Amino acid sequence: MVLETGRVVQASDIGELGTLLAIRAPDIASRARPGQFAHVRPGTGWDPLLRRPYSFCRIDRDGGEIELIVKALGSGGEWIATRRPGDALDLLGPLGTSFVVQRDTRNLLLVAGGTGIAPMRVLAEQEGDRRSVTLLMGGRTIRHLWPSDRLPAAVEYVTTTEDGSFGTRGRVTDVLAELMPWADQIIACGPWPMLAALSRLREDLRRGPATRVGRNALLDAQIAVEQHMGCAMGVCRACVIVTERGNERVCREGPVFGLGDVRFERGEPATVGLDR
């Protein structure tokens, strides 16, 4: 992990997902892995104060560039989202854990909801040539989907929108069952309700017959999660969630967790702070 002043090389509008910033940051690009994030300072002063965490959406080691999807949420997010080519960005990263694609995985299923596409795109680009990859991508409308011209050709896509404006009407979890028998490994990133739905599917499957094809892929699925974050260095313990091992920090033990390790309650991350 390093502190690096990145230089914005391109800023593109990607609809409701926000702004895609391409940033020249060779030190971070050379270390970053899919699932990890950069903690970006919103300005040079102290208001807004907190850095914002963004999962890498592209890692170009050779070109020394990274890409981040930035939503103009709050004054900090807005400041970062309005950076333009040539502007400097104070980056801390790469931080956190990363996804591990098993060596013997032939069929890799990536599941992305909303801005959860970010790390899935990195995996799609990295793994598309090595194995068979399907990206299952969901959004509220077509405007919430990642633009298809920014996806590698070697990867197959299945899309869902809640309003039916593109692909299958519904959510990613509605079509997951069809793809599961195919998948050797599943990796997912998206909003908490999506992850909770995945967790419920996993729980049903775990209780069901052990012979079900694709069962292990969901049982061993890896997910990346979000949480309100402070330092991202592991000291403040603002970003903890509850896992099978107790409280764990999204910035250190995460953001990548085993789907079966994260505890959910009513579609949300389980309440921390209770004696268990």
Add this chain to the structure above:
Amino acid sequence: MPWRRPRKRVERGGLVRSSPEERIEEAAEDDEASDAVELAALEGASLDEVALGEPTGTAESSLALPLAQALKGVDLPSETTATPKARRARAPRPEIAARPTSRYPIGSLAIDDVDLRVRIGSLELRNPVMPASGCFGWGLDYAELFDPALLGAIVTKGTTPKKRPGNPQYRIAETPSGILNSIGLENPGAEGVARSYAKQWRDIGAPVIVNVAGYSIEDYVFVVRTLADVPGVAAFELNISCPNVDGGMLFGTDPLLAAQVTEAVKAETDLPVIVKLTPNAPDVVAVAMAIESAGADALTCINTMLGMRIDVRRRRPILGTRSGGLSGPAVRPIAVHLTYQVAQRVSIPIIGAGGVTSTEDALEFLMAGASAVQIGTATFADPLAPVRCLEGLAAHVRDARLASIREVIGVALPPKPSSEPDTEYRAE
């Protein structure tokens, strides 16, 4: 750090390190086992390299480089940064005999020419800059960026007798020039802390000030008793003012209770006892005076202020506990003011805390009567804020041609009222 299913650590290869604490511990173990040749190989290696045993690309000894250069990529435009390989080639190779400080990206600063020493009770600090409790973990997390030994002291996260899971989410919210937090003293308990960190504290290179929190006098005494003999522990800071746990602030708002807890802890240990004041007390100066009378060696001024933010869309407070502690530049004028007030009424040293981001902020506290400063919230925005502040204080001593930083302590305080009548004749 790639993700692994944590319980099945079968193929625990060189790449799996779950925390910087582990990395440092393992690096230290490697260190002990290695001979001079290996030490030499570690020179100029980043922490990752030491831990992972492979070059990560930033290998660079900052021993002979000024901070601005050591922070390559932070202060300098990216065009001027050389490729990692070229930088490594340029970096001077230090003597084998030297301690491998270059384990850290920033291992030294050019501040040794000035006298920055200050005294907190019987504890002499190399310099007056330390982290604020809760913003530096148990001392090792920021080692990936700079050597914690550069700081005057290390202040740990609040430690309670028993393990605490902390508060429900959300635990943090942004405010104008500040943050609200309600972590709820999540910590592994005094014995857990001793187990996890004692080994690293011994070699951390800076005195460790353990922040102690509790609900009763016995709680404070227990933590102090558990950790007093741990090597590296140099003092205790009593958090009698945590706004985020029930009853946590009680001791800090009542002069009598504050004095009782101070007295009990003083009776337990010979190490200096620092007591952290809360701005939420009706009369902060009265509490400070009571604590001094009870034998405290120093005061930290101040802890966070109670505050709240409402999520207007959901129509409820953002924080899981509804209210939390406000910190950051937003509280600085209040903290400077209270430091100034308390400094006029007590004679024990004060550690200023509250929104310090820069050298100038630190000087404000020192001039208001503080002997040292803590930097907390600022590190969330700029992890190098303590290091920059330190460099700036050294520059101030140099530029103002001071004999030491101690010359600025309390210079802004009003002149002490003289007991003798002013009879001096003054011509117009």
